[in-house]
Amino acid sequence: MTIVELSLVLLAISIAAGVLGALLGLGGGFVIVPVLTLVFHLDIRLAIGTSIVAVAATSSAGAAINVSESITNLRVATFLALATTLGAVTGALLAGVFDARFLFALFGIVLALSGVQMLRTRPVTTVKVPVSLIKDRVPAMQAVRASGNIAEGAVRGRHLADRLALHSAYYDESEGREVPYVVVQTGLGLALMYLAGTMSGLLGIGSGALKVPAMDLAMHIPMKVSTATSNLLIGLTASASAVVYFARGDIDPLIAGPVAIGVLVGATQGSKMLRNIRSDRLRVLFVIVLGTVAAQMLWKGIG
Amino acid sequence: MLPASHAYGALTPPSPRGVRALVGKVLHVGVLSSAAVLLTGYLVGLIAEPATFGSHSAEQAHLAARASFPHSLLAVWDGIGHGSGEAIIVAGVLVLILTPVAGLATSAVAFARRRDWLFTVISTTVLSVILGSFVIGWLTA
Numbered sequence: 001m002t003i004v005e006l007s008l009v010l011l012a013i014s015i016a017a018g019v020l021g022a023l024l025g026l027g028g029g030f031v032i033v034p035v036l037t038l039v040f041h042l043d044i045r046l047a048i049g050t051s052i053v054a055v056a057a058t059s060s061a062g063a064a065i066n067v068s069e070s071i072t073n074l075r076v077a078t079f080l081a082l083a084t085t086l087g088a089v090t091g092a093l094l095a096g097v098f099d100a101r102f103l104f105a106l107f108g109i110v111l112a113l114s115g116v117q118m119l120r121t122r123p124v125t126t127v128k129v130p131v132s133l134i135k136d137r138v139p140a141m142q143a144v145r146a147s148g149n150i151a152e153g154a155v156r157g158r159h160l161a162d163r164l165a166l167h168s169a170y171y172d173e174s175e176g177r178e179v180p181y182v183v184v185q186t187g188l189g190l191a192l193m194y195l196a197g198t199m200s201g202l203l204g205i206g207s208g209a210l211k212v213p214a215m216d217l218a219m220h221i222p223m224k225v226s227t228a229t230s231n232l233l234i235g236l237t238a239s240a241s242a243v244v245y246f247a248r249g250d251i252d253p254l255i256a257g258p259v260a261i262g263v264l265v266g267a268t269q270g271s272k273m274l275r276n277i278r279s280d281r282l283r284v285l286f287v288i289v290l291g292t293v294a295a296q297m298l299w300k301g302i303g
Numbered sequence: 304m305l306p307a308s309h310a311y312g313a314l315t316p317p318s319p320r321g322v323r324a325l326v327g328k329v330l331h332v333g334v335l336s337s338a339a340v341l342l343t344g345y346l347v348g349l350i351a352e353p354a355t356f357g358s359h360s361a362e363q364a365h366l367a368a369r370a371s372f373p374h375s376l377l378a379v380w381d382g383i384g385h386g387s388g389e390a391i392i393v394a395g396v397l398v399l400i401l402t403p404v405a406g407l408a409t410s411a412v413a414f415a416r417r418r419d420w421l422f423t424v425i426s427t428t429v430l431s432v433i434l435g436s437f438v439i440g441w442l443t444a
Contacts, residue, residue, distance in 0.1 A: 003356050004349070053396055060334050060402040067406075068320075068327035078410060078426050085432040092436070164421070235403035240433045242400040244440030246393075249374035253344070253392035254355070260399055261341050264334060 006040075007258040014259045017054060018266020022062040023274055024286050025230030026208040027055035027238070028263055030293050042255070048204050049250030052242045054263045059235020061267035062228065062274075071170050071274060072228040076183065076221065079164055080229075081236050083190045084197035084211070088237045091201020103202055105301025107210075111294035114213035115287045160186040170225055173275045181222050189219040193233075200237055208234045209293045212286065223279045227286070228271075322413040329409040333402030340395035348388020356388065404433055 001009075013035055014028075021028030029051035036047035066072040161167060161183040169180035183189075192214035200207035208230045215226035245251055274282075348356045373379045373390045379397070382390020411426035 007345075053399065056400050056403060057334075060330050060337075060399065060406070063403075063406065064327055064330035064334050067330065068324045070320075070323060074323055074326060074410060075422065078407075078422060078429065081407075081429040082425060082432075085429055085436070089432060089436055089439075092440075232403075232406075236407060236429065236433060239400055239403045240436040241440070243437045244443075246374055246397070246400070247441050249372070251374065251393070251396060253372050253389045253396065256396050257341055257345060257392040260396055261338060261345075264338050264399075268334075 003254055007254070010255065010258040011262040014054065014262025015266035015269075018058055018061070018263035018268075019270035019273070020266075020289065021054070021058040021208075021263070022231060022267035022270030023227065023277070023282070024208070024289055025212050025227030025234070026289065026293070027051075027058050027231070027234045028267070029055055029205060030209070030289070030296065032259060034296065036255070045248075045250050046252050046255060049242075049245040049248075049252070050256045050259050052238050052245050053251060053256045053260050055234050055238035056242055057260050057263040058267040058270075059231050059238065061264045062231040062271040063235065065268065065271040066228045066274065067232070069171070069275070070168060071224055072232050073166070073168050073170075073221070073225050074232075075164065075168070076166050076215075076219075076225075077229045077232040079166065079186075080190060080193045080211075081233055083193035084200075084233050084237050085240060087194040087197020087199075088201040088240060090194075091198040091203075092241075093201075094198070095202055098202065100203065101301050103199070103301075104297045107199060107203065108294045108297030108299075108301055111209050111213075111290055111297060114210070114217065115290040115294065117217055118213055118283060118287050118290075168225075170222070172224065172279070174278045179222060181225065182220070184220045185218050189214055192218055197237060200234075201241075204241075209290055213290075223283050223286070224274060224277075227282065228274060231271075322410060322417065325413050326406050326410045330402060330406045333398060333405055337395045337398035337402065340398055341392055344388050344391030344393075344395055346388075347386060347391055351386055352388055404430070407433070 013031065017028035017031035020026070020031065032051045032054045033044075033047045036042040036050060037044055063072055067074055164186070166183040166186065167181065168183075169178050171177075172179045193211065196207045196210040196214060199205070199210060211230040211233055212226050215221040215229060216223060221229070242251070345356075373382050373387075373393050379390050379393050383394060407426055407430050411423060411430055414420075414422040414426060
């Protein structure tokens with residue numbers, strides 16, 4: 001196979017990785033690393049370096065489309081980035097302290113459990129939230145504002161989110177309406193993000209697989225907003241570590257180049273699809289992919 | 304004692320659409336320019352370095368033996384000066400890597416312009432953690 005042929009194959013795979021990564025907030029590393037190591041027998045070092053570039057590409061292309069449409073919650077992402085970036089630094093400092101195989105196995109089990117949990121319907125308590133709390137709204141919310149009753153969510157642990165004005169609304173194309181939502185258990189979400197960041201620093205993975213369930217299960221953020229916001233978050237941690245991989249010589253232009261182009265194309269498409277997909281289908285798709293990621297992690301831990 | 308509404312950021316204008324639009328625009332520019340640089344690098348490589356880009360073994364041994372692709376800013380700068388396709392591709396990758404950080408920096412400035420001091424502090428803190436890990440990573444790599 002010549003380099004040109006290799007590039008074309010990588011391009012095709014990366015487009016698919018970009019679509020899935022942007023849709024699910026996972027970054028696409030879960031496709032890129034196994035393909036590069038198992039199919040192309042590439043050194044794991046170069047595979048991870050390339051995957052980091054893929055995550056940065058998915059994140060930027062996805063957020064470029066969804067931030068201004070408020071599917072990405074910029075305030076939630078900025079606040080949670082405090083925990084993910086500090087966690088990533090912690091993880092990098094702790095690297096080598098824990099047995100990587102144990103961590104992979106643990107991570108796999110946690111992912112599998114969150115997948116099961118995500119399929120269960122959660123009880124929803126309707127609460128009235130003063131419209132003044134929702135800073136991030138779009139103009140079409142005027143109608144909702146008049147009714148005074150704006151969103152559903154649990155009451156417990158809402159105060160931090162009030163202070164930070166994290167509640168928001170997004171326009172859901174598939175439902176043809178604006179979906180207002182209330183963010184809950186912000187402190188718990190922050191703690192989980194710190195753990196997710198530490199995991200990504202320790203294991204060199206994007207850990208979007210942990211961030212989406214944390215936002216969905218703990219903070220009750222709608223599925224679409226969770227994946228889009230996770231997408232923005234993993235880009236920031238990927239940026240931070242990509243510089244290290246670059247300086248170490250782990251980013252090979254002949255491999256990372258075509259992957260970056262493919263992921264940019266795929267992620268742009270995937271982010272547009274995110275607007276139109278039905279939330280329940282997105283959830284099922286996410287859980288299926290989460291299952292395969294969990295299996296990958298368990299395999300690394302036990303195999 | 305502050306008025307109760309202060310805690311909710313009532314001093315800021317009601318909708319931060321401007322912040323989001325600006326961040327979106329910066330990310331968009333980053334994505335488009337890195338894609339343009341990546342494609343340019345690939346074309347330059349195909350035309351000027353057929354030995355590298357058209358070579359017949361994309362096996363691991365070949366890729367591992369190469370191991371001489373540019374991985375310092377100086378090497379990338381030098382390579383671009385010499386019209387090296389690989390160096391241009393690496394430059395495109397670097398633009399891509401820095402795009403999320405540029406988005407964050409933009410949101411810090413935009414929050415400050417809206418006098419949303421809490422989020423100005425939060426995004427600046429995140430930015431310094433990332434820049435700190437850049438420096439630490441660079442020194443230890």
